Amino acid sequence: MNRARKSGHIEWFAKSLAIPPARWSAVYARFPGFGWFFRSPGGDLRLGLGLAREWQWADRSHWPRMEEYVRRLRDAGVSHDVWIVGGQAFSAQSNWPGWPAVYLALPMVQVTETKTGTQLTVVLPIAPDAVPETYHRRLEPVWQAFLGPSEEPVAVGPPSSWESQPSRYDWMAKVAEAAAHIRQGALQKVVLAREVTLTFGDALPLETILENLLAQNPDAASFAIRGPEGVFLGATPEILARAHGGVLETMGLAGSAPRGLTPEEDARYAEAMRRDPKIAAEHQAVVTHIREALQPWVSDLQLPAEPILKKLPTVQHLWTPIRGRIDEEAAIWPIVAELGPTPAVAGYPVSPAVNYILNHEPFQRGWYAGTVGWSSVGGDAEWMVALRSGWMRDHRIRLYAGCGIMGDSDPEAELHESDWKLNTMLSALEVEGGLK
Numbered sequence: 158m159n160r161a162r163k164s165g166h167i168e169w170f171a172k173s174l175a176i177p178p179a180r181w182s183a184v185y186a187r188f189p190g191f192g193w194f195f196r197s198p199g200g201d202l203r204l205g206l207g208l209a210r211e212w213q214w215a216d217r218s219h220w221p222r223m224e225e226y227v228r229r230l231r232d233a234g235v236s237h238d239v240w241i242v243g244g245q246a247f248s249a250q251s252n253w254p255g256w257p258a259v260y261l262a263l264p265m266v267q268v269t270e271t272k273t274g275t276q277l278t279v280v281l282p283i284a285p286d287a288v289p290e291t292y293h294r295r296l297e298p299v300w301q302a303f304l305g306p307s308e309e310p311v312a313v314g315p316p317s318s319w320e321s322q323p324s325r326y327d328w329m330a331k332v333a334e335a336a337a338h339i340r341q342g343a344l345q346k347v348v349l350a351r352e353v354t355l356t357f358g359d360a361l362p363l364e365t366i367l368e369n370l371l372a373q374n375p376d377a378a379s380f381a382i383r384g385p386e387g388v389f390l391g392a393t394p395e396i397l398a399r400a401h402g403g404v405l406e407t408m409g410l411a412g413s414a415p416r417g418l419t420p421e422e423d424a425r426y427a428e429a430m431r432r433d434p435k436i437a438a439e440h441q442a443v444v445t446h447i448r449e450a451l452q453p454w455v456s457d458l459q460l461p462a463e464p465i466l467k468k469l470p471t472v473q474h475l476w477t478p479i480r481g482r483i484d485e486e487a488a489i490w491p492i493v494a495e496l497g498p499t500p501a502v503a504g505y506p507v508s509p510a511v512n513y514i515l516n517h518e519p520f521q522r523g524w525y526a527g528t529v530g531w532s533s534v535g536g537d538a539e540w541m542v543a544l545r546s547g548w549m550r551d552h553r554i555r556l557y558a559g560c561g562i563m564g565d566s567d568p569e570a571e572l573h574e575s576d577w578k579l580n581t582m583l584s585a586l587e588v589e590g591g592l593k
C-alpha cells in the first residue's frame with residue numbers, strides 16, 4: 158500500500174500460500190459473486206472467486222489487447238502462475254441477457270490444485286488512496302464461502318417440465334431445409350443446434366451438479382462461470398487452444414456416433430463412422446480451417462494422417478489432435494480470437510454458416526459453442542469450445558446440443574445424435590435415461 162501511495166498509481170499485490178485440499182465444488186457453490194470453476198482433462202483444478210479486474214467487450218476483435226494487460230501484470234512482478242479467466246459467446250449477434258459477447262476476469266482469490274499440491278493466491282490492485290478496510294471487506298465473503306457450513310448432498314430433480322426449442326419435429330424439418338440449402342451449393346456444412354429448457358420444483362443444487370459433471374466426465378474439461386444472470390456450466394471434450402511451455406495444442410473434433418451397449422456394438426458404430434465419406438469430408442473441413450487459422454502464429458504443425466477415435470461416456474467422435482510451436486509466446490490471445498467458431502460448431506465456410514445459424518435457429522446460443530478457459534500471466538493457457546453445456550438460473554436450466562448438417566444428412570439420425578450430446582448434461586442433472 159505504501160508503494161502505491163509513493164508511486165501515485167495502481168500497484169499489484171499478489172501473494173500465494175500452500176493450503177490443504179478441499180471440496181472446491183462446495184466452496185464455489187456457496188460464493189454468490191463472480192465465480193470460476195475449471196477442471197482440466199488432466200485433473201488440474203482452478204477456482205477463482207471475486208474480481209480484481211474485469212474486461213467486457215462487444216466483439217472478439219479485442220482479444221489481442223489482453224497481451225498488453227498481461228504484460229503490465231508481469232512487469233508489476235505478479236507471479237506467472239496467476240491466471241485470467243472467461244470466454245466469449247458463439248457470435249456477438251446471439252447473446253443471452255446479462256452475458257457480454259466477450260468477458261474476461263482476473264479473479265481476486267485463486268485456488269490452483271495440481272498433482273503437486275494446492276495453492277491459494279490473493280490478487281489485488283492497490284490504488285494510491287487505498288484504505289486497508291476496503292480490502293478486508295472485499296475478501297470477507299470469499300473466506301465465508303471457504304468456511305461456510307457443509308451441507309448434506311442434495312439430489313437433483315426430477316424436472317417438472319421440459320421444452321425443446323424448436324420442437325423435435327420442427328428441428329427435423331430445419332435439418333431437412335438446411336440439407337436442401339447445402340445441396341443447392343451455397344454452403345458445404347452447417348451446424349444446427351437445439352435448446353432444451355428444463356424447469357425444476359426447487360432451485361438447482363449447483364454443488365451436486367458440478368460433482369456429477371466431474372465424476373461422469375474425467376476426460377473432459379468441466380467448467381462453471383457465474384455471471385450476474387446465472388451460471389453457465391458443462392463438460393466439454395473439445396480443446397480450442399491449449400498452450401504449455403510454448404507448445405500449442407488444438408484439435409479437430411467432428412463426426413459423431415453413439416456408444417454401443419456391448420464392445421462389439423460399440424466397434425460397429427465406430428467402424429461405420431470411420432467409413433462414412435460424408436463424415437470424413439465434414440471432419441476434414443474442420444482440420445483444414447484450423448491449419449489455415451494457425452498459419453500466422455504456429456510452426457512445426459504435427460497431426461496424424463487419419464483421425465483417431467475419441468470415446469466419451471455418451472458419444473464417440475472422430476478426432477485429429479494438432480500440435481505446433483507458438484512462434485511468439487504472446488500469441489495465445491489472437492489465436493483464440495481467430496480460431497473460434499470453428500467449422501465443428503458453425504459449419505463451412507464459417508462466415509455464411511454463422512449467418513445461416515443466426516437466421517434459422519429460434520433461440521440465442523449465447524456462450525454455448527463459444528469459448529471458455531484461462532491464460533496464465535506466464536503464457537500457459539487452456540481455452541475450450543463450450544459444448545455439452547447449459548445455462549442455469551434458479552429453477553431452470555437451458556441445455557444445448559448441435560450437429561453438423563451436410564447435403565445428405567438424415568433428420569432423424571441427427572435428432573438422435575443431438576440426444577446423445579444432451580445426455581452429458583442430463584446425466585449430471587440426474588434425469589434418468591435422458592429425454593426423448
Ligand SMILES: C=C(O[C@@H]1C=C(C(=O)O)C=C[C@H]1O)C(=O)O
Nearest residue numbers: 410411412413501558559560561
Ligand atoms: C456441436 C456440438 O458438437 C460438435 C459437433 C460434432 C459433429 O457434428 O459430429 C462433433 C463434435 C463437436 O465438435 C455439440 O456437442 O453441441
